[in-house]
Structures are given as structure tokens and as C-alpha cells.
Amino acid sequence: MIWLTILAMTLLVFSSRYLFLEPKLPLRLNAQAQKLLSYSSPAVLTAIWAPIVFLPKGELALSWHNPYLVAALVAVLLAWKLKNVLLTAVISMSIFFLLSAF
Structure with a gap:
């Protein structure tokens, strides 16, 4: 159960970072969202x-x-x-x- 939790959290963190850091993906935030996240x-x-x-x-x-x-x-x-x-x-x-x- 612990290993499943660790792997699930790894997948969650990696995928959330990958969506914003991969330049080939068409996902872009507007200026207001970027300012809010700063x-x-x-x-x-x-x-x-x-x-x-x-x-x-x-x-x-x-x-x-x-x-x-x-x-x-x-x-x-x-x-x-x-x-x-x-x-x-x-x-x-x-x-x-x-x-x-x-």
C-alpha cells in the first residue's frame, strides 16, 4: 500500500509539472493566471x-x-x-x- 501511494504521488507530481514545462504541448496560461501563480x-x-x-x-x-x-x-x-x-x-x-x- 505504501509503494502504491508513493507511485501515485510520483505520477501526480510529474504529470502536473510536465503539463506546464513541456514546450510542445499547446497548454498556455494567460497573464493573469501566471501572475496569480507567482x-x-x-x-x-x-x-x-x-x-x-x-x-x-x-x-x-x-x-x-x-x-x-x-x-x-x-x-x-x-x-x-x-x-x-x-x-x-x-x-x-x-x-x-x-x-x-x-
Whole structure:
């Protein structure tokens, strides 16, 4: 049953990506649909990181003792200044590990 579920999800994900990425298929989205879909990635990413950063133990933690919040703020500032994804990830993860270790 697990393998059937994995294969079904693989087929679903592949087919949904293939329809939009294959240039030979006559499927095209209009400008309004493309603009609407451009908001989906930031929305999904925000839904993933916001509870981790602001609710690390199931309750709101808006203090400097929250390593998730401090590392997230550092990551935002580094991404804005450096515009380098790898360097931002490495530095902010290092800061997070240092803060959570002490």
C-alpha cells in the first residue's frame, strides 16, 4: 500500500509539472493566471517557516532568547545585503546552531 501511494504521488507530481514545462504541448496560461501563480511559492514558504520561527514550542516566542527568530532576522538582513543564497544560508545556520547550543 505504501509503494502504491508513493507511485501515485510520483505520477501526480510529474504529470502536473510536465503539463506546464513541456514546450510542445499547446497548454498556455494567460497573464493573469501566471501572475496569480507567482504568489504561490512565497505563500507556501511562509506557511512553512512562520510557525517554526514564531511558535517554536507551540506558543508565541517573540524574544531575543528565541534562536529561530534571531537566525531568521539575520538571514533576512544577510539576504538583503549580500544577495548570495549559499552564504546567507551558511551564516544564518551557523548563528542558529551557536545560539541553540548556548
